[in-house]
Amino acid sequence: MEKIRRDLGNGASEVGDSIFAIWPCFRGALVEVVMGVGCGSVTIWGNLIETVINNRREAGQIDLSIVGGGGVAVTGGGAAVMGGLLVYVVEETGRWVGEKGGLGKKNGEEDDQKRRRFIEGFLTLEEIDEVEYGLEIPKPERANKKERPSKTTESRKRKRAKKKEIRSKTTKSQETKQKEGVDGSSGRAKAGSEEKVDEETKKVKKPKKRKKKKQKTKKKEEKQSEGSEKPAAGGTSDFKEDIIGDSVDEADYYAWNELRLHPLLMESIFRLRFKTPTPIQKACIPPAAHQGKDVIGAAETGSGKTLAFGLPILQRLLEEQEKDNNLVAEKGEAVEKIAPRSLLRALIITPTRELALQVSNHLKEVAKGTNTRVVPIVGGMSTEKQERLLQERPEIVVGTPGRLWELMSGGEIHLIELHSLSFFVLDEADRMIENGHFRELQSIIDILPMTSGSDEGHPQNTQNCTTVASFQRKKRQTFVFSATLALSADFRQKLKRGSLKSKQSMNDELNSIETLSERAGMKANAAIVDLTNETIVADKLEETFIECREEDKDAYLYYILSVHGHGRTMVFCTSIAALRHTSSLLCILGINVWTLHAQMQQRARLKAMDRFRGSEHGILVATDVAARGLDIPGVRTVVHYQLPHSAEVYVHRSGRTARASTDGCSITLISPNDTSKFAALCKSFSKETFRRFPIELSYMPEIAKRLSLARQLDKSLRRDSQEKANKSWVKQNAESIELDMEDNESEEEQVINHKQKKAHSYHLKRLQKELNMLLSRPLQPKAFSQRFLAGAGVSPLLQHQFEELASQKLGDFKKVGNGERGKLLVIGQDFVEPLQALRNASHEVMDLKESAGKRRNVENLKRKRKEEKKRLHDQRRKQKKRQKAGTE
Numbered sequence: 001m002e003k004i005r006r007d008l009g010n011g012a013s014e015v016g017d018s019i020f021a022i023w024p025c026f027r028g029a030l031v032e033v034v035m036g037v038g039c040g041s042v043t044i045w046g047n048l049i050e051t052v053i054n055n056r057r058e059a060g061q062i063d064l065s066i067v068g069g070g071g072v073a074v075t076g077g078g079a080a081v082m083g084g085l086l087v088y089v090v091e092e093t094g095r096w097v098g099e100k101g102g103l104g105k106k107n108g109e110e111d112d113q114k115r116r117r118f119i120e121g122f123l124t125l126e127e128i129d130e131v132e133y134g135l136e137i138p139k140p141e142r143a144n145k146k147e148r149p150s151k152t153t154e155s156r157k158r159k160r161a162k163k164k165e166i167r168s169k170t171t172k173s174q175e176t177k178q179k180e181g182v183d184g185s186s187g188r189a190k191a192g193s194e195e196k197v198d199e200e201t202k203k204v205k206k207p208k209k210r211k212k213k214k215q216k217t218k219k220k221e222e223k224q225s226e227g228s229e230k231p232a233a234g235g236t237s238d239f240k241e242d243i244i245g246d247s248v249d250e251a252d253y254y255a256w257n258e259l260r261l262h263p264l265l266m267e268s269i270f271r272l273r274f275k276t277p278t279p280i281q282k283a284c285i286p287p288a289a290h291q292g293k294d295v296i297g298a299a300e301t302g303s304g305k306t307l308a309f310g311l312p313i314l315q316r317l318l319e320e321q322e323k324d325n326n327l328v329a330e331k332g333e334a335v336e337k338i339a340p341r342s343l344l345r346a347l348i349i350t351p352t353r354e355l356a357l358q359v360s361n362h363l364k365e366v367a368k369g370t371n372t373r374v375v376p377i378v379g380g381m382s383t384e385k386q387e388r389l390l391q392e393r394p395e396i397v398v399g400t401p402g403r404l405w406e407l408m409s410g411g412e413i414h415l416i417e418l419h420s421l422s423f424f425v426l427d428e429a430d431r432m433i434e435n436g437h438f439r440e441l442q443s444i445i446d447i448l449p450m451t452s453g454s455d456e457g458h459p460q461n462t463q464n465c466t467t468v469a470s471f472q473r474k475k476r477q478t479f480v481f482s483a484t485l486a487l488s489a490d491f492r493q494k495l496k497r498g499s500l501k502s503k504q505s506m507n508d509e510l511n512s513i514e515t516l517s518e519r520a521g522m523k524a525n526a527a528i529v530d531l532t533n534e535t536i537v538a539d540k541l542e543e544t545f546i547e548c549r550e551e552d553k554d555a556y557l558y559y560i561l562s563v564h565g566h567g568r569t570m571v572f573c574t575s576i577a578a579l580r581h582t583s584s585l586l587c588i589l590g591i592n593v594w595t596l597h598a599q600m601q602q603r604a605r606l607k608a609m610d611r612f613r614g615s616e617h618g619i620l621v622a623t624d625v626a627a628r629g630l631d632i633p634g635v636r637t638v639v640h641y642q643l644p645h646s647a648e649v650y651v652h653r654s655g656r657t658a659r660a661s662t663d664g665c666s667i668t669l670i671s672p673n674d675t676s677k678f679a680a681l682c683k684s685f686s687k688e689t690f691r692r693f694p695i696e697l698s699y700m701p702e703i704a705k706r707l708s709l710a711r712q713l714d715k716s717l718r719r720d721s722q723e724k725a726n727k728s729w730v731k732q733n734a735e736s737i738e739l740d741m742e743d744n745e746s747e748e749e750q751v752i753n754h755k756q757k758k759a760h761s762y763h764l765k766r767l768q769k770e771l772n773m774l775l776s777r778p779l780q781p782k783a784f785s786q787r788f789l790a791g792a793g794v795s796p797l798l799q800h801q802f803e804e805l806a807s808q809k810l811g812d813f814k815k816v817g818n819g820e821r822g823k824l825l826v827i828g829q830d831f832v833e834p835l836q837a838l839r840n841a842s843h844e845v846m847d848l849k850e851s852a853g854k855r856r857n858v859e860n861l862k863r864k865r866k867e868e869k870k871r872l873h874d875q876r877r878k879q880k881k882r883q884k885a886g887t888e
């Protein structure tokens, strides 16, 4: 989340007005409040805001996290002079939605206590991050950091002092532990201890959170018991034991031999059970890892591109470490003199936060057993926490352009000391140049040191490594990867020719892969690996479509999910409005879905992903933020509810299934308005035919009934919640500034209103009852026999409904006890997932050329009819005119 911070240096007298002005912005939004503290008026402000926030939290209307911070440090400017309380409201999108500044003079201990009470009621973003995502937070090491504007308030200092106290209590035990074998210098060991300290600190401070902490500890213990603990560098024996325990036969992995990877990396590969390198890995690792070349890599979705650039990075870092160690042994000098550690060596940029986290986790997994640290830096998470992660000086940083540039431009030393950067990677590179979305990327590229200089082999004369005598770093390598690089016809030709020279760009924009690569320092002799086939999509992907009217898309989606809802399914919408509409309808229809879109708070985004990952038959309704790169095993089906804007997005969306040599199915819902767009889309990847998804039409009347009820319910519920939110907003704000609300309604109006409300609530109840009744029985084809089931198979939903029905019936039967045999028996049937249904069905194929021809014919016919109609109309008009003139 990008924070836009401004201060309004207005006076405390405007408190009422200003709070009133802020709250409308909160409606429905998830916001973060950053509070600057330090003065007398805090007591009043703190109480006032606390009350309002609590009310709204309890009403479930807002979800606020309070991030403390000094007025001076947070805001600078006017506030620096005047101090006071500042409330910042920032939406997930980074759009500024409200602000308030109040003034006062410092009032000492009492205010501070109040403020602390105010802040302690909430779980901060940091804690939530830690609990949920196991990020390791190293302890702050001030010495390492360049002078930056301090965010410290007095109370934070006290907080830290308290932490220190507890830390000192725990240090002894940790020291003993470290001596007992845990590598004391390991970042992770440190991080672990810091987490413990944090835990203890919080225990002392927040009894409320004990429950959460317990879960956290439990989770951690579980993780540890799974054996995911990282062994210290060089200490591979634990690893080997793991592997031997799992009886890996190294001979099975012979295909990796020619890639000459470091033994520690090979151990990770054994552990991950990757028996052979994928083609893109085979093609990229030799030039990237052993010849020091830049690489442009294009291969189908799910083909292992992350390791195609990840392994060479780790390989080179390990080789350098070994060389350094040898030099240290030879010369007997301190390792820091020979080769300073703790410099940024690889910067990997991805377009989305989820992808950055995924790539980072993937690399961490492979880097287990080495000393190399990988850290994700993404928006939507606490900046402070990420700054602390960077203080650990990780060698590899994976991030999104926005947050990276925010930290870089803020002077984050680890990110701006780039003289030792050996790898610059652009994952999903073609996304980075779309619509000038990533201006920050341009800024990042601009601060990269030049690569073409003659400094190769010479000592780097920079702040941190003036003493590097014999340490020779090779020049920086640039890697550019995506599944759809070859979709640009122009670029494909260049890939084929092996020449990347771009035409002189008219402006400074990064509007083509060529300019992007050149500006990033890509060398002319880059290895170009294009393994994409003509159709670009994954080999084992079955692409299908359903033609339907726009208003019937919900019905077909419901059909797919309820009749074939087996395995994980991702449903893609192009707009957030459509996503909200679809997911809300599905929920009313009793289908549980998770949602993911860019306007969600990051925490919620990650939670949705985690839950989707954890559910065998989960359904994720997402916008295109989830289209690229996400690697979720077991996604069997992708549904394009709305057509994507480009062929690239279609390929990436579809590529969430059929990954890593598995199969999968994509279903595109095409309305008449979509056909020409769809044909154009297919044309761009030379696709001429498409299979029609088989639909058992006899289900549709029943589905239509359910949908009609669900739509009515949805509409009413939306209207109600809107009205409620408006009313409670006015009421609460009036209360917060102690205004009495007058009731202007006459008695007659009140009676009418009451009657209307009653009628409305009765109507709602009736609709719900009717829908419940329909949902309580299995979705049946029209000609469904009540006694025997035949047809398209049983989805999990159907299975569940059958079981319910059976237990009901059998229950009734037992009650009657008349000795008759039960009439309904549920026999487990195999589910038919979309891909299977497709394979079972006949090969009905849409010839895109033919259908485009047909469409043209229909359009011509329509045009001709229209012209004919117009001609006849004009003729009649003229005739009438003439007749009129004749009679006159």
Ligand SMILES: Nc1ncnc2c1ncn2[C@@H]1O[C@H](COP(=O)(O)OP(=O)(O)OP(=O)(O)O)[C@@H](O)[C@H]1O
Pocket: 273, 274, 275, 276, 277, 278, 281, 299, 300, 301, 302, 303, 304, 305, 306, 307, 482, 483, 628, 629, 630, 631, 655, 659, 660
């Ligand atoms: N050599 C291998 N053998 C088997 N599985 C592999 C191998 N390398 C990577 N994988 C697995 O393949 C899956 C896809 O990998 P990855 O996410 O890197 O694909 P990708 O090509 O980057 O996909 P996308 O284009 O969608 O981003 C991951 O689950 C990864 O663990």
